[in-house]
Amino acid sequence: MPFKHSPDPRLGAAAHPGGSAPSEWVRRFAALLPEGARVLDLAAGGGRHARWLAGRGCKVMAVDRDAAALATMQGVAGVETRVLDLEGPDWPLGGQQFDAVVVANYLYRPRFAELFELVRPGGLLIYETFMLGNERFGKPSNPDFLLRPCELLACLPEGWSVVAFEQGEVGRPAMIQRLCASRSAVPGRLPSLI
Ligand SMILES: C[S@@+](CC[C@H](N)C(=O)[O-])C[C@H]1O[C@@H](n2cnc3c(N)ncnc32)[C@H](O)[C@@H]1O
Numbered sequence: 001m002p003f004k005h006s007p008d009p010r011l012g013a014a015a016h017p018g019g020s021a022p023s024e025w026v027r028r029f030a031a032l033l034p035e036g037a038r039v040l041d042l043a044a045g046g047g048r049h050a051r052w053l054a055g056r057g058c059k060v061m062a063v064d065r066d067a068a069a070l071a072t073m074q075g076v077a078g079v080e081t082r083v084l085d086l087e088g089p090d091w092p093l094g095g096q097q098f099d100a101v102v103v104a105n106y107l108y109r110p111r112f113a114e115l116f117e118l119v120r121p122g123g124l125l126i127y128e129t130f131m132l133g134n135e136r137f138g139k140p141s142n143p144d145f146l147l148r149p150c151e152l153l154a155c156l157p158e159g160w161s162v163v164a165f166e167q168g169e170v171g172r173p174a175m176i177q178r179l180c181a182s183r184s185a186v187p188g189r190l191p192s193l194i
Contacts, residue, residue, distance in 0.1 A: 029126045029163065030102075032191050039059070041063070042063060046073070093118060098118055130177075133169070134176075
């Protein structure tokens, strides 16, 4: 049965332009994760990625402030949910690390440093969200929620390697930026192109 939840109102109707299907970017790079990998789905919403990742053998922690959205994942094998405010004065995920962190359609710049720390050495960050220029197409249009050109690349800390990066217009239409990076100075494996 398809799941439903209320998308982030600040993103408007474009919040989930791909519907409940997992992003192809996330799917492509999740292929690098071994069975049993511990993955954090940050600002998971209704869990389109958490569900898909759990379905391929990952142990997923899905976090969001929206308890109702997380509740739709109750009973999904391999998914643990936690209702957290990721933008409050206290960072609720301090000291935790994961084999991979997935962020889709969410941006909160003041916690970028903490976000990178969530990835264990050798682990992966898979990120996809809207960028400047998206305001031509609708929401999100607030620059606070839109990446600047190459911003994900520019804020990558030392000791990380870019696995893949792209930005531009996609057919929804929307302006999107995508990064996959590993917390390793040495480039590692690439997934297949298809
Ligand atoms: C557009 S949805 C994206 C959901 C999911 N990542 C996806 O791509 O399907 C943005 C999510 O960010 C969550 N969010 C916004 N502000 C938050 C906050 N301060 N703390 C935790 N989650 C937040 C919303 O509740 C919403 O589920």
